[in-house]
Amino acid sequence: MNRCPNLSGSKSLKISIASGKGGTGKTLVATSLAVSLADRGAVIADCDVEEPNVHLFFPNKQPLGKKECEVPVPIVDERICTHCGLCSDNCAFHAMAVLPQKVLVFQELCHGCGACALVCPMNAISEGRRSVGEVFRAESGCLEIVWGDLKPGEARTVPLIRSVKDEAKGDVVIVDCPPGTSCSMVESVRGTDFCLLVTESTPFGLYDLNLALRTLEMMKIPQGVLVNKSGIGDRKVYEYLEKQKVSLLMEIPFSRTIAELYSRGIIFVEHMPEWKERFAALAEKIEEQIA
Ligand code: SF4
Numbered sequence: 001m002n003r004c005p006n007l008s009g010s011k012s013l014k015i016s017i018a019s020g021k022g023g024t025g026k027t028l029v030a031t032s033l034a035v036s037l038a039d040r041g042a043v044i045a046d047c048d049v050e051e052p053n054v055h056l057f058f059p060n061k062q063p064l065g066k067k068e069c070e071v072p073v074p075i076v077d078e079r080i081c082t083h084c085g086l087c088s089d090n091c092a093f094h095a096m097a098v099l100p101q102k103v104l105v106f107q108e109l110c111h112g113c114g115a116c117a118l119v120c121p122m123n124a125i126s127e128g129r130r131s132v133g134e135v136f137r138a139e140s141g142c143l144e145i146v147w148g149d150l151k152p153g154e155a156r157t158v159p160l161i162r163s164v165k166d167e168a169k170g171d172v173v174i175v176d177c178p179p180g181t182s183c184s185m186v187e188s189v190r191g192t193d194f195c196l197l198v199t200e201s202t203p204f205g206l207y208d209l210n211l212a213l214r215t216l217e218m219m220k221i222p223q224g225v226l227v228n229k230s231g232i233g234d235r236k237v238y239e240y241l242e243k244q245k246v247s248l249l250m251e252i253p254f255s256r257t258i259a260e261l262y263s264r265g266i267i268f269v270e271h272m273p274e275w276k277e278r279f280a281a282l283a284e285k286i287e288e289q290i291a
């Protein structure tokens, strides 16, 4: 649990920061919002477990611990297996192959559903565990940072994302989601009170924003939009938001200073305190929308 108390008296709040595509400034927004809400006991959860980078913005962080994220995997006792093939036939994920003398389990494909053990007539399958990655926790001042790091070559992001979210406990939780609208993004957004979509005012930005909004509508997650690098591109995103009646909650203008700070791994609100106030006001707007 984050050690800095929430003195504001505000209710707990879970905001996910997502974007239909990479490179829109999602992490810039997530880190800026988290730093601006640190005095409310904020925790930032980096759910982009294939490429976690939030923690890199906090070079002076103090480690709080780490743990393995384990998932179930079948273990076949070859001494009693009759190689009947039922387990392989019933694996919906094609994670098993039964050869005349050997049962192969393709661990990266296995979803740990347990169906193979249920159908085995010899009770030859028991449950083992394997690690898909690690969850790290650290603190930087009043802010807690939680992130997951998927093992190289591992495909199962969802269990690790769940572990990151489980570890991120605080009065205010900011979830930095993976880009796109894949199951990793869906799992990251799931259970949050509000999703802030970060976009840019370009044709690509509009196309991916539309996909992300459709996904959130299906999930019934309240949403709003932040346009990053405003002032470049065209007005189509703004027209679209107006037509769809989606709230435009904030704009960050295209700025060489912000881009340079970001490229040096510096959270720009630390150098431009007026933006901290704007991000705190953004959180208040979000709370109003949720209410
Ligand atoms: S179902 Fe059981 S007995 Fe049949 S091949 Fe699989 S592990 Fe062996």
Ligand code: SF4
Binding pocket: 073, 074, 090, 091, 092, 093, 094, 095, 096, 105, 109, 110, 111, 112, 113, 114, 115, 116, 117
């Ligand atoms: S646990 Fe499920 S996914 Fe894994 S090998 Fe068995 S049936 Fe297939």
